[in-house]
Amino acid sequence: MIHPITFIILAAVAVAAALGMLLSRNAIYSALYLVLNFMTVAVFYLVLNAPFIAMVQITVYAGAIVVLFLFVIMLLGAERLRGVGDAVRGGERFHRAAALILAIVLIGVFAYLLIVGNPTDALVQMPPIDTSPQALGRLLFSSYLFPFEVTGVLLLAAIAGVVIFGQARKRGNRDA
Amino acid sequence: MPNTVTIDWYIALSAILFTIGALGVLLRRNILILFMSVELMLNSANLLFVAFARYRGVLDGQVLVFFVITVAAAEVAVGLALIVAIFRTKHSTNIDDINLLKG
Numbered sequence: 001m002i003h004p005i006t007f008i009i010l011a012a013v014a015v016a017a018a019l020g021m022l023l024s025r026n027a028i029y030s031a032l033y034l035v036l037n038f039m040t041v042a043v044f045y046l047v048l049n050a051p052f053i054a055m056v057q058i059t060v061y062a063g064a065i066v067v068l069f070l071f072v073i074m075l076l077g078a079e080r081l082r083g084v085g086d087a088v089r090g091g092e093r094f095h096r097a098a099a100l101i102l103a104i105v106l107i108g109v110f111a112y113l114l115i116v117g118n119p120t121d122a123l124v125q126m127p128p129i130d131t132s133p134q135a136l137g138r139l140l141f142s143s144y145l146f147p148f149e150v151t152g153v154l155l156l157a158a159i160a161g162v163v164i165f166g167q168a169r170k171r172g173n174r175d176a
Numbered sequence: 177m178p179n180t181v182t183i184d185w186y187i188a189l190s191a192i193l194f195t196i197g198a199l200g201v202l203l204r205r206n207i208l209i210l211f212m213s214v215e216l217m218l219n220s221a222n223l224l225f226v227a228f229a230r231y232r233g234v235l236d237g238q239v240l241v242f243f244v245i246t247v248a249a250a251e252v253a254v255g256l257a258l259i260v261a262i263f264r265t266k267h268s269t270n271i272d273d274i275n276l277l278k279g
Contacts, residue, residue, distance in 0.1 A: 007181045011189045018196040018216055027208050034212050037193075041223055044186075048230040053238050057222075060245050065215065065252050072256045073208055076263050099202035103195050110191035114184055126233025136238060144239050151246045158250035165257035 002047045014040040031069045038062040052133045186227035193220035207262075207269045211255055218248050 017040065020033035038061045045054035129135075140148055193216060200213025222241045229237025259269065266273055 002181050022200045045226055048226045050226045050238050053241050103199045107195045129233050139235050154250050158253050161254045162257040165261045
C-alpha cells in the first residue's frame with residue numbers, strides 16, 4: 001500500500017514531466033520528458049500490483065516507442081521547432097484561447113464527477129491477487145484468445161504498412 | 177491529510193495527465209509532439225485500467241492494458257512512417273503546412 005506522501009511526490013513528478021513535454025521547444029527534450037513520465041507511471045504500476053505491465057511499460061513504451069520517436073526526430077532534423085511561447089499568427093491566438101477554455105472545461109467536468117458524483121465511494125481495496133506473468137498469460141490465452149489473435153493481425157498489418165511507406169519514395173523515383 | 181490512497185487519487189492523476197495530453201494536441205503545431213501527446217493520453221487511460229483492476233481485485237484490466245500498449249506500438253510505427261513520408265514531400269513537421277487537400 002502506497003503512502004499518500006509518496007503518491008503525491010510521484011504524481012507531482014509525473015505531472016511535471018507531462019508539462020515539460022507539452023512546453024519544451026526542443027522535440028528531443030519533449031521525448032525525454034515523456035520517458036520520465038512513462039517511468040513514473042511504471043512505478044505506479046508496480047505499486048498497483050502489476051509488475052509485468054510495469055516492465056512492459058518500460059521496455060515497450062520508454063524503450064521502443066520513445067527510441068523510435070528520437071530516431072525520427074534526429075532523422076528529420078526536426079528538433080528545433082516553434083514552442084508554445086513563440087510568436088503566434090493571427091488566427092492562432094483564438095485557437096489557443098479556445099484550447100485553454102476546453103482544457104479548463106474538461107478538468108472541471110472531471111473534478112465535478114470526482115467530488116459531486118463520487119461513484120467510487122463504496123469501492124474498497126480488495127486483497128492482492130496473483131498477477132504473475134503466468135496468471136496473465138493464462139487469462140490472455142483463455143478468455144482473451146480472439147482479441148490476442150486480432151492483435152497479431154494488427155501488428156502484421158502495421159509492419160506491412162511501414163514497409164510500404166518506407167519504399168514509397170524509391171518506387172516513385174523509378175516510375176518518374 | 178487522509179492516510180490512505182483511494183482510487184479517487186488515481187482518477188484525479190489520470191484526469192490531469194489526460195488533460196495535459198489533450199492540451200498538447202490542441203496547442204502544439206509540431207506533428208511529433210502531437211503524437212507524443214496522444215501517447216500521454218493512452219498512458220493515462222492505462223493507469224486508470226490498472227488502478228481499477230487493483231481496487232476491484234480482477235486481472236482483466238491488466239490484459240486490456242496489454243492490448244492498449246500493443247495497439248499504441250503499432251500506431252506509432254505507422255504514424256512515424258507517415259510523418260517521414262510527408263516530410264519527404266513537404267520538408268516540414270508543422271501541421272499548418274500539411275494542407276494539400278484544402279480547396
